Amino acid sequence: MTSASEADWRIFRGDGLPRPVTLPPAPPWRRFSPTPAVRPELPYLIQxxxxxxxxxxxxxxxxxxxxxxxxxxxxxxxxxxxxxxxxxxxxxxxxxxxxxxxxxxxxxxxxxxxxxxxxxxxxxxxxxxxxxxxxxxxxxxxxxxxxxxxxxxxxxxxxxxxxxxxxxxxxxxxxxxxxxxxxxxxxxxxxxxxxxxxxxxxxxxxxxxxxxxxxxxxxxxxxxxxxxxxxxxxxxxxxxLQVPDADRLRAIVTAHLGEEALSDAEDLIDTFVHRRALGELATDQLLNAVFLRNSGVNLNAKELLKAVLHQLTGEL
The missing domain is CATH 3.40.50.300 (P-loop containing nucleotide triphosphate hydrolases)
Structure with missing residues (x-):
């Protein structure tokens, strides 16, 4: 996937100025079709x-x-x-x-x-x-x-x-x-x-x-x-079903986003596993983070990463 520059990813600027925009492609798991039969079927990994x-x-x-x-x-x-x-x-x-x-x-x-x-x-x-x-x-x-x-x-x-x-x-x-x-x-x-x-x-x-x-x-x-x-x-x-371990998370990232995305996702997987130990997280939250990283988004910003990998239970 072609990475955009960090500035390009900001579609909404919050400056009150209307401007023409083109939304980037959605993540594979957020693409829809009026005809269910032609919706893309994502890979499902099962033991x-x-x-x-x-x-x-x-x-x-x-x-x-x-x-x-x-x-x-x-x-x-x-x-x-x-x-x-x-x-x-x-x-x-x-x-x-x-x-x-x-x-x-x-x-x-x-x-x-x-x-x-x-x-x-x-x-x-x-x-x-x-x-x-x-x-x-x-x-x-x-x-x-x-x-x-x-x-x-x-x-x-x-x-x-x-x-x-x-x-x-x-x-x-x-x-x-x-x-x-x-x-x-x-x-x-x-x-x-x-x-x-x-x-x-x-x-x-x-x-x-x-x-x-x-x-x-x-x-x-x-x-x-x-x-x-x-x-x-x-x-x-x-x-x-149990929560997937780090190896399985790598396989899920690869299946949904490809080997290239996985090569730049090790720190996100480590962060995800650490935060999941403190409170419940869903695997698709990790996929969201990797997708944003692969689209050129700087996820080193603490608040942005916290918003994407927010815990479903326990303290945020």
Whole structure:
């Protein structure tokens, strides 16, 4: 990568003077595309023993529960599996304190249906199909029957309600769910087209039940903030990721930014390992620092390096 001079990297000057600027290329891990299929797929480095655990979950058709500190590549592992196995666009369910299994399976817009039905009657038109107002969530879309399974990332499970893992047990065990709004329909309306979470169009739901043909590839991440119930753990294959040591950090830098970037990054790796011992850091913070150094940024400035390698826990 061609290095810019130290002065050139400052796009924002803080002097109040408008000026035309051209943003430099983004880091590889911060490049996006409106079409997910054409986004660049970054290399994912995984130890052989960890890859074996992933393979065990694939053979057993069981969810993979990945634990470890922030920045150890838990979410990236799901993307890597989906990409390598050609399972299509990765479905993602990001958990928060209000997340429910119901919303992950499907959403029904009853108010929208009532409004559109009333308007259609007033215009003398036929009523819109109920399927127009039902959209499958990421978990529901993953359970749509297909010849190859879909990949689903359930991110940060420990952020959810304490009952959320138990609420997933039936779906994980049986591989299906019912949509009550459709199961109550008469026999002549047994097949209903509903929307999917990936906005690829619609799928047909028969008699209100979505039943997978192949259990999806499910990767569940957790930062280890709380324990899960035994019944939930029994249905998962567990993988614990550790923070990478200095040698592994060198391999990660090389894989993402090349040998040239690594040759000028030894002091940054040493600083990263030292600061990580004082408080939690994520590996992508090191990549950010190396990328800036490789772009001509002087990271000897104490405040700038502190801003990039800020600790996620503990004292700054």
């Amino acid at each position: 052989p023993e960890h890859a074996d655990v992933v393979n065990a979950s694939l053979h057993l058709r069981r969810p993979l529960l990945v634990t470890g500190p922030a920045g150890t590549g838990k979410s990236s592992l799901a993307r890597a599996v989906s990409h390598e196995l050609r399972l299509g666009e990765l479905l993602r369910w990001s958990i928060n304190s209000r997340s429910t299994v119901r919303e992950a399976l499907y959403q029904y817009d009853a108010i929208g249906r009532l409004r559109e039905t009333t308007l259609s009657r007033d215009r003398g038109e036929s009523e819109p199909s109920i399927g127009t107002f039902i959209r499958l969530g990421p978990l529901g879309t993953a359970l749509v029957p297909s010849t190859t399974p879909r990949a689903l990332l359930i991110d940060e499970m420990d952020k959810g309600d304490v009952d959320l893992p138990n609420d997933l047990l039936t779906v994980f065990e049986e591989g299906y769910f019912d949509i009550p709004e459709l199961t109550r329909l008469p026999e002549d309306m047994a097949d209903v087209e509903v929307q999917t979470a990936d906005h690829r169009g619609s799928v047909t739901v028969h008699q209100g039940r979505v039943q997978c043909a192949e259990f999806p590839v499910v990767v569940i991440t957790s930062n280890g903030e709380r324990e899960f119930p035994p019944a939930f753990l029994r249905r998962c294959v567990r993988l614990a």
